[in-house]
Amino acid sequence: MSDRSRIDRLSVDLGQRSYEILIGRGLIAEAGKLMLPLLKQKRVIAITDSNVAPHHLEGLERSVRAAGIAIDSIVLEAGEQTKSFTGLEGLLNQLLEIGIERRTTLVALGGGVIGDLTGFAAAIALRGIDFVQIPTTLLAQVDSSVGGKTGIDTPQGKNLVGAFHQPRLVLADTATLDTLPRRQMLAGYAEVAKYGLINDPQFFSWLESNGVDVIERADGPLRHAVLESCRNKARVVAADEREQDARALLNLGHTFGHALEAECGYSDELLHGEAVAIGMVMAFDLSAQLGLCTLEDAARVQRHLASVGLPTSPTWIDGREWSAERLIRHMGRDKKVQDGRIAFVLAKGIGQAFFPAHAALEEISALLETAIAA
Numbered sequence: 077m078s079d080r081s082r083i084d085r086l087s088v089d090l091g092q093r094s095y096e097i098l099i100g101r102g103l104i105a106e107a108g109k110l111m112l113p114l115l116k117q118k119r120v121i122a123i124t125d126s127n128v129a130p131h132h133l134e135g136l137e138r139s140v141r142a143a144g145i146a147i148d149s150i151v152l153e154a155g156e157q158t159k160s161f162t163g164l165e166g167l168l169n170q171l172l173e174i175g176i177e178r179r180t181t182l183v184a185l186g187g188g189v190i191g192d193l194t195g196f197a198a199a200i201a202l203r204g205i206d207f208v209q210i211p212t213t214l215l216a217q218v219d220s221s222v223g224g225k226t227g228i229d230t231p232q233g234k235n236l237v238g239a240f241h242q243p244r245l246v247l248a249d250t251a252t253l254d255t256l257p258r259r260q261m262l263a264g265y266a267e268v269a270k271y272g273l274i275n276d277p278q279f280f281s282w283l284e285s286n287g288v289d290v291i292e293r294a295d296g297p298l299r300h301a302v303l304e305s306c307r308n309k310a311r312v313v314a315a316d317e318r319e320q321d322a323r324a325l326l327n328l329g330h331t332f333g334h335a336l337e338a339e340c341g342y343s344d345e346l347l348h349g350e351a352v353a354i355g356m357v358m359a360f361d362l363s364a365q366l367g368l369c370t371l372e373d374a375a376r377v378q379r380h381l382a383s384v385g386l387p388t389s390p391t392w393i394d395g396r397e398w399s400a401e402r403l404i405r406h407m408g409r410d411k412k413v414q415d416g417r418i419a420f421v422l423a424k425g426i427g428q429a430f431f432p433a434h435a436a437l438e439e440i441s442a443l444l445e446t447a448i449a450a
């Protein structure tokens with residue numbers, strides 16, 4: 077690593093399951109040395125995807141071998157559809173064929189798809205082995221690599237099968253974002269903005285002035301956004317690891333967003349971050365409709381997300397027919413449902429999200445009908 081690229085360190089405080097998040101430019105070159113003290117065996121298996129491998133796998137393998145660690149690599153097909161029963165079966169088969177032991181560590185090198193899938197495989201292979209996260213998308217660096225939510229999508233809904241399984245270490249190399257397509261940067265930005273909207277109004281105001289620079293990958297703003305997002309997430313996860321309470325706030329926009337994703341069949345038509353952007357606008361619109369926040373708050377959320385180039389309405393997808401009824405059916409399978417009632421994260425203003433909030437079915441239908449007709 078060059079001198080100018082210092083390492084920022086945060087910790088996720090979870091007692092015996094505590095771990096560090098390291099953020100820096102060029103960290104992959106140090107990955108072997110950094111993970112060595114945590115390994116139970118000088119052997120790892122890297123799992124990555126077909127888009128990430130050509131850019132970043134060789135660098136990881138080199139740094140791991142230089143630290144005296146043996147490495148095998150598995151390259152999966154890129155895309156959300158790999159985060160499925162079929163993808164999981166394929167990965168587990170490859171791991172068992174290559175041969176893993178209880179002391180082997182898996183290394184997830186990729187975005188949220190690779191992180192969630194590898195983490196879940198690590199949670200269940202041999203009844204649980206260690207894994208390390210090396211996130212390579214903005215979304216994964218600010219959100220999915222931290223907190224131990226692992227799992228797969230099913231036709232019934234997002235992440236309906238999974239486990240809480242914390243990584244041993246998170247290495248966020250911001251240089252990997254140099255090769256990330258712009259659409260993916262934008263999608264990750266939705267989860268960055270989410271932290272401001274939940275409980276950090278100053279951060280949201282900062283994003284209103286600096287969001288474009290974050291998306292353009294300007295060094296300082298990008299580093300600040302990743303660091304603040306991870307700080308925020310680490311605090312929430314440490315307070316409520318298994319989402320009994322406050323962690324549900326991290327689901328702002330997701331009740332709507334996950335339903336939109338499921339309707340699109342987890343295809344490239346709508347990325348997770350894009351769905352979350354639309355979902356957050358809908359959550360603020362519902363909050364305004366219920367008189368919880370002002371119309372201006374809701375308009376401000378919509379304005380900012382639209383101004384950076386994110387979608388803010390389901391009608392963003394050309395030619396797709398939406399059905400409020402089908403979306404409500406998906407929302408009814410959300411993991412936050414309580415006694416059969418959909419429980420939302422809503423907001424009393426920017427940075428004032430709360431959970432649980434309920435709305436009458438007619439209110440939800442009215443909101444969806446307006447959103448899909450707009």
Ligand SMILES: NC(=O)c1ccc[n+]([C@@H]2O[C@H](COP(=O)([O-])OP(=O)(O)OC[C@H]3O[C@@H](n4cnc5c(N)ncnc54)[C@H](O)[C@@H]3O)[C@@H](O)[C@H]2O)c1
Binds near residue numbers: 189256
């Ligand atoms: N576990 C959690 O807490 C959590 C949080 C947020 C989202 N998620 C999940 O994360 C998933 C979305 O993650 P994502 O947005 O990272 O998607 P992704 O993993 O599909 O990555 C996006 C795309 O970018 C490519 N890519 C990744 N890194 C690259 C790089 N450095 N250079 C070039 N291409 C690169 C990938 O191959 C893929 O095509 C969803 O399944 C979502 O549900 C989980």
Ligand SMILES: O=C(O)C(=O)C[C@@H](O)[C@H](O)[C@H](O)COP(=O)(O)O
Binds near residue numbers: 319323326411
């Ligand atoms: O870490 C969390 O907690 C989150 O909710 C983060 C979300 O951004 C993420 O999309 C998560 O996978 C959603 O979890 P789920 O429990 O709604 O499936």
Ligand SMILES: [Zn+2]
Binds near residue numbers: 267330352
């Ligand atoms: Zn999310």
